[in-house]
Amino acid sequence: MSANLNIGVDVGGTNIKIAVVGTGGNIIYSGSVPTEAYKGYGHTINNIIKSIRNILNKNNLDTSRIGGIGFGFPGMVDPEKGMVKFLPNIPGWTDIEITDTIKNEFGLKAEIDNDVRCAALGEYNFGAGAAYNSMICLTIGTGIGSGIIIDGKLLRGANFCAGEIGHMILKDKDGPICGCGDTGCFETLGSGPAIVEMAEKYIMGGKSAKFRELAEGGEITPEIVARAAGFGDKVAGRIYQIAGYWIGIAVTNAINLLNPEIVIIGGGVANAGDLLIEPVKRTVRERALGTASEKLVITAAELGNNAGVIGASLLVCSEFSSYNNDVRF
Ligand SMILES: [Zn+2]
Incomplete structure (x- = not known):
């Protein structure tokens, strides 16, 4: 056989x-x-x-x-x-x-x-990217990474480092410290830990919030903050808008550079769906070059984990x- x-x-x-x-x-x-x-x-x-x-x-x-x-x-x-x-x-x-x-x-x-x-x-052949030749696939979780396929070719780079979008520097000064040793990387602003940090900072002085109640004394997770936003918690909604904004800025830089037809967003944090993807779309609409983003599709990953x-x-x-x-x- x-x-x-x-x-x-x-x-x-x-x-x-x-x-x-x-x-x-x-x-x-x-x-x-x-x-x-x-x-x-x-x-x-x-x-x-x-x-x-x-x-x-x-x-x-x-x-x-x-x-x-x-x-x-x-x-x-x-x-x-x-x-x-x-x-x-x-x-x-x-x-x-x-x-x-x-x-x-x-x-x-x-x-x-x-x-x-x-x-x-996977997404290119059997998921959200199946109808396209040029795509960027982002995963947003504890870290942030990307896989890039342009004109049907997978980009690996000279030392196989292509796609390390999580370390794109978005805050030149006074940015948070990143695991790579630098400061102000995208990963410190739009990842799961960045969402949790914003939530924890908010309740630090003893302020109440829906996500604090949902965590029941345990750890706050991006998923809990998303659920709180679903219950109408304004602070939780704002936290996702901020994370989505930074993802939108990174995506804007990437599409101005690479001009993909589609940006696919996956990873644990992307399970929040439109709560995360809407502010990404809005930011790209406002900030990206018109020609680069004219027919651009931004969508959630289809194949999950x-x-x-x-x-x-x-x-x-x-x-x-x-x-x-x-x-x-
Ligand atoms: Zn970094």
Whole structure:
């Protein structure tokens, strides 16, 4: 039987998602394992290998049915060498070789790339980007990343760093400190932690707010602030307008530079839907160059948290033979 399935692995700071994906982008089997980064990268790699074996065995899948295994990592990778260079939120993964280990273990082709680039590949082929040739796919969560496809080509850049939009500097002076060591990065202004910080600052002096009540003494999350806005809490609504404004400014800069047809916004914070996307659209309308934004579509991601595994599985598709080829399958 021919290999008509691929495996996608989406590595996150807390969990690793693994899925067997059909060539039509359909998820056939999936599972997840804890990352447990504190136990070292060797432990995490062994967990991934064990978990892939489990999925194959449980579903009576012989490796001859599988074309290869693709990985998305949340940080800097070298897809040509098959190495993870640096993961800001997963300590210990510095210059770690991965693809040869997987090839030796399973006798299958293995590829890696950045996780948001994988999500962009997923959305481009099977999600919100399916009808377009030029797109920017943003993920807004604890951090902010992007995957960029222009004229059908996935942008990786000279050191595979293209798309690090979270570190676009939006406040030249007096901006908050970013995980990258600089100040005023987009990620410090429009991410999940930025939303939480605004909410916590507001109630610091003991002021009441709907999100404080909803948190019931526990941690405030972006989702709780969104729910409070849904209940009509004006402060919560304003917090999303501010975050949406900064996302809109970053998107404006990106579209003036790259002129995509569509901007897709995903990630945990984007689950707030129009509450977040409306202020983004408004800001882009007001600030972007008319020619660059004339036919621009700004929309929510369609594949949810499956975009990463679906996109990772596409890395090993036989059609995806060269980094310079069109990435439409
Ligand atoms: Zn930064």
